[in-house]
Amino acid sequence: MKRLIETLAALPLLALPGGSVALAGVAEREPPSAVLWLLVIGIAALSWVMACRRWWLPLAIWVPAALFISSLIADVADPVIGPALREELGLGYILQLDLAGALVLVLPLMVANMWFTRRE
Template identity: 60%
Template sequence: MAVRRILLVLTGWTLPAASALAAPIATGMAEREPPAPVLWLTLLTIAGLSLAMSCRRWWLPLMLWVPVAFAVSLIIAELADPVIGAAIREELGGFYVLQADLCAALAITVPLMFANMRFGRGDGAKNRSRLG
C-alpha cells in the first residue's frame, strides 16, 4: 500500500520534467521550447493524475501542484522575457504563446480544482447531517 503511494507521488513529481526532456537540444530559440502537442498532452496527464489522486485522498493533488507550478514558472519566465519572448513570438507565432499561456493556467488550476471538489464534498455532507 505504501509503495503505491510513493510511486504515485514520484510520478506526479517527475511529470513536469517529461516535457523538458522531450524537447530536442538545438541552437534555435524555438527548438528549446516544448511543442504545442507536448503542452496539451502534459496538461491532460496532469488532469488525469489529479483526478486519480483526488479520488484517493483530497490533498494528494496538492503534492502535484508544487512541481507543476515550478515548471510553469520556468515556461512563463521565458515567454515574458523581452528578448527571449520576442524571439519565440517571431519564430513560433502568437498562437503558440496563447496555447502555452492557456496550458500553463490550466495546469496550475486543475490540481487545485480537484482537491477543492473532493474536500468540499466531504465537508458539506458532515455539515448537512448536523443541521438536519
C-alpha cells in the same frame, strides 16, 4: 577562397527571422503545443486519481507544475528570448502556452476542492 566559402556558408543564417544569428533555434528549447496539451491532460488525470485516494494529494502536484510553468513563462517574458519566440513560433503558440499553463496550475486545485467539498 576559404573566406568566400565561410561567407557563403553563413548566408543561410542571415535569413533567419529577424536576422538574429545568436538566437537561432530558440524554438527548439520550447515544448511543442501537443506536449503542452498532453501535460494538461496528464495533470488532470493524475490529480483525479490522487484525489480518489486523499483529497489533498493533488496539492502535491501543484508545486512542481507551478515551477515548470513559471520557467516556460519566464522565457516568454524575457526581453531577448520573448520576441524571438513570438517571431519563430507565433502568437498562437504563446496563447496556447498561457492557457495550458493556467490550466495546469488550476486543475489540481479544482480537483482537490471538488473532493474536499464532497467529503463534507
